[in-house]
Amino acid sequence: MKIFGFAGYSGSGKTTLIEKLIPLFVQEGFRVSLIKHAHHDFDLDQPGKDSHRHRTAGAGEVLISSNRRWAIMHELAGKAELPLAALLGRLSPCDIVFVEGFKHDPIPKIEIHRKAAMKPLLFPEDPHIVGIACDSRIETALPLIDLDRPDLIAAFIKNHLGMNP
Numbered sequence: 001m002k003i004f005g006f007a008g009y010s011g012s013g014k015t016t017l018i019e020k021l022i023p024l025f026v027q028e029g030f031r032v033s034l035i036k037h038a039h040h041d042f043d044l045d046q047p048g049k050d051s052h053r054h055r056t057a058g059a060g061e062v063l064i065s066s067n068r069r070w071a072i073m074h075e076l077a078g079k080a081e082l083p084l085a086a087l088l089g090r091l092s093p094c095d096i097v098f099v100e101g102f103k104h105d106p107i108p109k110i111e112i113h114r115k116a117a118m119k120p121l122l123f124p125e126d127p128h129i130v131g132i133a134c135d136s137r138i139e140t141a142l143p144l145i146d147l148d149r150p151d152l153i154a155a156f157i158k159n160h161l162g163m164n165p
Helices: 014-027 050-056 084-088 150-161
Strands: 002-007 032-036 061-065 070-074 096-100 109-113 129-134 144-146
Touching: 002 014, 002 150, 014 032, 014 096, 014 150, 032 084, 050 061, 109 150, 129 150, 144 150
Parallel strands: 002 096, 002 109, 032 096, 109 129, 129 144
Antiparallel strands: 061 070
């Protein structure tokens, strides 16, 4: 499976862009998965539900299944966070995995940059950034892609990864 990352500061539009890219890839027949890193405590489970009660009671893993989907919640219980490579190994086979976060991992990624955010550019410090999706002109030798053109960004990613539908 191919792996492609998205780098940018909070609020730059990474999630919104990925949300627009996924259907473009799916429409071409690609199976897409996503790994998103959270920098804070998060919970997908709802307090009061059976699965949450079992997990908070001490179950190391809780698998929830229905006729529409299944999910596993795994408690680290003080152990180290899994590296990206280990998380990738837990995914079902697919054609491409989009990665949001894990900015220090050596995977090809596109930087999302908005001029109005007034944040510094990441590409000078990250040799794995292969292009920039932005809303303004930037001085760089890297390819610049209009942030408002997810079709062009999808084409850039497929070209970079050598993906043919």
